[in-house]
Amino acid sequence: MEFRYLGNSGLKISEITYGNWLTHGSQVENDVATHCVHAALDEGITTFDTADVYANTVAEEVLGNVLKGQRRQSLEIFTKVYFPTGPKGHNDTGLSRKHIMESIEGSLRRLQTDYVDLYQAHRFDVETPLEETMQAFADVVRAGKALYIGVSEWNAQQLREGHALAKELGISLISNQPQYSMLWRVIESEVVPASKELGISQIVWSPVAQGVLTGKYRPGGELPAGSRAADSKGGAEMISRFMRDDVLAAVQLLEPIAEDAGLTMAQLAVAWVLQNPNVASALIGASRPEQVRDNVRAAGVTLDEATMARVDEAVGRLAERDPGKTRSPEARLA
Template sequence: MEYRYLGRSGLKITEITYGNWLTHGSQVENDVATACVRAALDAGITTFDTADVYANGAAEEVLGAALTSERRESLEVFTKVYWPVGPKGPNDTGLSRKHIMEGINNSLRRLNMDYVDLYQAHRYDYETPLEETIHAFADVVRSGKALYIGVSEWNAKQLRAGQELAREAGFSLVSNQPQYSALWRVIESEVIPASVELGMSQVVWSPMAQGVLSGKYLPGAPLPAGSRATDEQGGKNTIAAFLDDDILTNVQKLRPIADELGLSMPQLAIAWVLQNPNVATALVGASRPEQVAENVKAAGVKIPVELMTAMDAALAPSVVNDPAKTQSPPTRVV
């Protein structure tokens, strides 16, 4: 496992991060979730990402319990705040001072930790003054409850405004967590150049495009039993946009490239995002420990330029690159 710096900070994180969205506390039993965390640790992963909203807090609890016997200083633990948790009252969502302060305290309680390494704004909040949000994050850092602050799915304009205020408040935003894959490339034209300018890295989620780049979904074929596409608890909705026969046909064109590199299709997808120097880490999840062991083999892979070009050509008709397609909601969801 290799490490990369997170933004211009001195924090080193593993270039594969274990994330527990859609799994811990919901899709898999706690003992399996713990086994997946153990497999991640055995594979050299020390960086873990979760969020308060995942399984309405249960994902943080499961992760905290799985890591309880580990030396805290040897881990990098990330969580997030924005979406409603609990009864979903009017102040249970967004990036107000109230929600951020209560959010960090509740996350630390569920994780059974004194601090997190990275606390992230899970989305941009259009209904709270940005100054209020940034000053609340500054107080979280000063209190020692989070060492670094990042954001998720902010556009370039929002990143610039947030970083300016953060520096005035005495800290820096170090990261952005966007969706990014060989199929979903909306951050390339604006967000990544802004991040380079601002000293921020990408912590990318869904490097396998919700599993489509794994190659297991075939054009014209039934959906694999037990796959994310058949999960009625949420996975089915997240993958639906990629389950187009033309997209699936183009994805299959990557198989010879993976074979040439001696990689599986999932490993190729993860390795692809890691070729971007602004990407600090790729988030991977798992429902079985053996998936973790396979995914980490993407670490350290160098894809030759000619094969990167071949991948681009194969997927070109299916790539989404409109920078307007960021995930920030236009209004707060209550």
């Protein structure tokens, strides 16, 4: 496993982060989740990402139970706040001081830890003054309940404003967690340049485009049993944007590129995002331990310019690049 600094900080994280969105407490049983986390630890992954909203808090509980007994100082545990949890009352969502302060306590309890290494705003809250949000995050940091602050899916302007307030308050906003893959490149034109300027790294989710870049979905073919596209608990909806015949046909062109690089298609996809120097880590999820072992082989891989060009030739014309796609909800989901 290779490690990279997260933003302009001294915190090192593993190039591969294990995340449990759509898996723990939802898509896979707890014993399978346990095996997947143990596989991640065995492969040298030290960074684990979750959120209170995943499986309505259950994902945090599962991760906390599995990591219990591990040396805490050897791990980097990340979680997030914003989306509704619990009974989803009028104050059970957003980035108000009330929701942040109550949410961090719940997350720490479920994760069975005294602090998280990174506490992230899961989206930008258009209904709460940013000053209130950042002051609450600053108080969480000063109380020792989080070491650093991050965000997820914030656009360039939101990053600039949040970073400026964090600096005034004496806390470190060091990361953004956006979707990024060969097929989803909306951060490249605005978010990445702003992040480089501010000392913010990307921790990217869905580097394999919800499994599409593995090549297992074929144009006109049946959906593999147990795959995300066949998952009625949320996976199918998220993957639908890529389930077009033109996209699936283009993805098949990646197979010889991966073979020439000595990689599986999934490894090629993860290695591709890690070639971006502003990316500190690629988030992977897994419903089987072997998926963890496969994806982790992308760590430390260098793709040459010719390989990168072949990838662009195969799928680049179909990639979404509109920076306007990097945005937060216009109103809270209450």
